[in-house]
Amino acid sequence: MTTDRTPDRSRRSERSRQAILAATRELIAESGYAKVSIEAIAARAGVGKQTIYRWWPSKGAVIFDSFLALSESADGAGIELPDTGDLAADLKLVLRATAAEFADPEFERPIRALNSALIHDPELAARYRETLAHPVDEAKKARLRSAQESGQLDPTADLDLVLEMLYAPLFQRWLLRTGPLTDEYADALVENTLRAFRP
Amino acid sequence: MTTDRTPDRSRRSERSRQAILAATRELIAESGYAKVSIEAIAARAGVGKQTIYRWWPSKGAVIFDSFLALSESADGAGIELPDTGDLAADLKLVLRATAAEFADPEFERPIRALNSALIHDPELAARYRETLAHPVDEAKKARLRSAQESGQLDPTADLDLVLEMLYAPLFQRWLLRTGPLTDEYADALVENTLRAFRP
Amino acid sequence: MTTDRTPDRSRRSERSRQAILAATRELIAESGYAKVSIEAIAARAGVGKQTIYRWWPSKGAVIFDSFLALSESADGAGIELPDTGDLAADLKLVLRATAAEFADPEFERPIRALNSALIHDPELAARYRETLAHPVDEAKKARLRSAQESGQLDPTADLDLVLEMLYAPLFQRWLLRTGPLTDEYADALVENTLRAFRP
């Protein structure tokens, strides 16, 4: 019945695409995930609703892409963690920064919106892992490997597990608001995790 | 006209309350958080919508209470973790059980629904911490304290942090589907966390 | 099922009855027929809803009674039309007064509310005829009979018809707003009706 035509990507209006992603970001910043509607995005972007439905399968996908677009500009393989030779110090720096970002009320709504989209949509979660999480995790793991080589970290350690023990407590605290995200907390996570994976 | 009236709790119909919570649980089991509507709950429970709006401020609150009601029956101060004397073994048992529960597709939808409600509503999150999480966490901390006394755990360790390093990675893996929740994974979490907090 | 019990009139609270009728009159004056609800009447009167449902079969009946209560005070058989001996002059006086009353914006809403109730409820219409209309009509017919005796009106005239030809055009103009209710209009109605029923 529905001709199931796949839209011609070459004809896609970049102008509209950018307007939609920008409008989505603005709306999320103003009102959070739940109150963002396709209708509102279309109106704000000065775009027909069909243009959204044509290119995105769900509201979550639009939201996800509105984040992707942000990091695209900043991307490249250029993510790299500091490597002063002191693993603990370097990780504390990074974890403190992450904690600070989570605690920043301006990032609160967008990050919560992104996570909302991920929780309910396995497909988006997969894209998130591959596109956003993986590059960052690889950068982190590169730093950890460097630490393994310099004898600061157990060379047999499962680096994914190391990352999870470092970051998941932070993430959980933020998501469920079970405690403050202080520098001390970040430091404690680094210290205890490294103690677990001492050579 | 008579705005802001606080309903008279003594007149509340226990029959309707139970019907609403049961209907909510059923609907979540069938279709997940997003598709559960107040309308559907009221219809399934054979209840007027106003009866829901009278006693709950939001859909999330109904969902939360539908979980509370479940654990109320099973509760009492009776939560207690196994204590064989071997902390690692005991924790592995518990974490494996937790992992299995998360992996069980039947629990998937309800737990995801609960977490959805918590993420967006700080007030519910607070109630969750106090009413559902706290008693369980206390039981876990009791086991950890026992381990501190028997010299299996650093007596100066921050027990909240210990719990977070044990459980948060599991929680994050489940939420973002970043990896399988196997027995081996549970064991690895226990082993590495205990290594971090050795006396 | 419903015991269909007829309430014991002797126990009826006159205080509540008056409060209900007064509240009804006030609400009609403020917002017109459509927006008056049993709920609002009960709240304004400081009365339980059941007290209204116990004593009145419908909203229309309450409205009707709220008018009855007004005319009860002014009643008695004391209604009498002026009789100066000049039928035309006397009728013009009365019709001009009626027209003025209809044109008075303060009476607009109550009278419209009353007529609304009557149009939809034959039983109320019957009570209206007997209780409110009949006494007034009798007074008018008494004046007409006096005119028949004095040779100013056809002694065989159907007095109900005379009254209808006098008043119905006024009523219809008011109800459908088909024209202004002026003194000249009242006079014209009297003159033409009397011409039709000359001896």
Next chain:
Amino acid sequence: MTTDRTPDRSRRSERSRQAILAATRELIAESGYAKVSIEAIAARAGVGKQTIYRWWPSKGAVIFDSFLALSESADGAGIELPDTGDLAADLKLVLRATAAEFADPEFERPIRALNSALIHDPELAARYRETLAHPVDEAKKARLRSAQESGQLDPTADLDLVLEMLYAPLFQRWLLRTGPLTDEYADALVENTLRAFRP
């Protein structure tokens, strides 16, 4: 957000419009004005509620239009009263027909519904006067003018007043159910009105 938007008439679905008006007519015939709900109209017409709210300002307006649609088909400037040369006979014919129509229980509910809408809504009443009443009244006045020319009616008579004295008593009797609408009654109205306006 985009409040007060005026819908684009050119895009209006004639199909839906007809379905709505038909459903309205059916529901009125079944249950009368008071019990007709927008919800029921939409359901019966197989139409979204918004489609009704988009094009009509009130339930009364829908009801009114459902009548308009009926007479649109039958109209044209083609309304004309019989003119046999005998005014009294012609008017009796017409008034008897009107009385019969009012008395017909099948017309009872629709006409009452229409009048209900008119009584409460001055704007609808204005549309009624212009669109439904005026053409018919003009036809009646044409017949009266013909009678004036042939010397059967006072050439100075106010024809609007003549019509009111002819029809308003009938209308009032029907509305308030104050008496039977017989042929004799129709004849009496004609005879007495004509007596009032003899040349």
Next chain:
DNA sequence: TTCTAAACGAGACGGTACGTCCTGTCTTACC
């Protein structure tokens, strides 16, 4: 350069659900 097919903005459509209001019944506690 013209043609043509797709994307576009706009927005009407059939629907679902919202949260509020009111109906008429029922229950509780007071008088």
Next chain:
DNA sequence: GGTAAGACAGGACGTACCGTCTCGTTTAGAA
């Protein structure tokens, strides 16, 4: 047993969005 209060099941209200479906109007690639 009448009453004030108000919870209850039910259902309509008018609004917000959903996702689909035309409309004309650009617009960009092929002819």
